[in-house]
Ligand SMILES: NC(=O)C1=CN([C@@H]2O[C@H](COP(=O)(O)OP(=O)(O)OC[C@H]3O[C@@H](n4cnc5c(N)ncnc54)[C@H](OP(=O)(O)O)[C@@H]3O)[C@@H](O)[C@H]2O)C=CC1
């Protein structure tokens with residue numbers, strides 16, 4: 001059975017990625033696309049790489065007919081998302097890609113996002129969208145909160161290790177490289193080519209990145225006690241992709257076996273042989289996450305290196321994986337595209 005879907009924020013990067021992926025998804029049909037400044041335009045004029053597709057024209061959200069729609073992907077900025085979602089008709093299933101419904105606690109949201117949440121009831125109803133760890137809840141959910149892309153990468157590297165108690169929970173460092181499309185499509189000075197190319201810099205240093213809210217929430221839940229990690233992202237002059245090197249105190253062989261066992265049946269999470277480590281180039285434009293474990297020269301320490309594409313497994317691919325579960329479709333439908341290489 002084909003399900004009608006609409007994409008709010010289709011003129012942004014994650015919106016365009018949703019369209020690209022849904023184009024080959026046999027069970028989903030796009031019936032509505034929204035833009036804000038681009039409302040009224042044809043998708044092909046905003047994104048010429050999608051010219052071959054027969055797509056609805058971009059409209060405002062207000063002008064969209066949602067009566068025949070089963071599920072909405074909401075790819076809007078933080079804060080805009082909660083304001084829009086709280087007024088959507090109740091018959092709709094919603095996969096939100098923003099940060100608005102990831103944190104369970106209103107006080108945590110205010111701490112990391114600097115203002116009170118405008119839809120606390122919905123925040124309590126939302127299911128955290130890290131598919132592999134919330135499958136059953138996602139199947140029955142009306143509203144799923146897509147994870148941060150950095151937050152997903154760090155959690156894939158660490159969750160099974162925290163659950164199994166095979167690493168020191170008070171000695172975890174996540175050092176992460178993030179490509180520029182993670183910042184969205186709007187113009188920002190520090191993202192200009194002349195200021196970004198041939199360079200690299202840390203941002204939100206000193207434990208201030210808002211994805212720490214997700215790490216704190218999820219790792220503490222898994223451990224059954226508060227866990228705080230050190231995390232610094234670095235902006236790199238690449239278009240898409242995230243690569244995290246995670247420093248832990250634990251035996252490499254045990255860490256590797258724990259991850260390999262945890263993900264043995266996962267279609268999208270690939271654990272490399274012990275000693276090998278992954279590259280952003282090997283997951284590009286795909287829904288796969290590659291994870292490697294390498295032993296450190298200091299006894300009893302090792303690194304976990306994980307990579308995924310922020311626009312696919314880190315947002316739009318994850319969103320479709322969750323939508324598949326919510327609609328009773330095979331979880332991998334439309335998502336088994338091989339990475340683009342080189
Ligand atoms: N980029 C990434 O790698 C990831 C992004 N996310 C999250 O997904 C969401 C979308 O991100 P991304 O696609 O990168 O963002 P973009 O900035 O590329 O796109 C934002 C979209 O929202 C629309 N929009 C902006 N303001 C309004 C408004 N006031 N009312 C209605 N529509 C509006 C824009 O329309 P228009 O362009 O027509 O003005 C555009 O379609 C964000 O919440 C982001 O944090 C999550 C994980 C990863």
Ligand SMILES: CC(=O)N[C@@H](CCC(=O)OP(=O)(O)O)C(=O)O
Pocket residue numbers: 097098099147148149150151178179180181182183233235
């Ligand atoms: C390069 C860059 O700026 N990346 C973004 C990650 C985007 C993401 O995961 O999304 P949310 O904004 O939805 O949390 C960042 O680190 O803030």
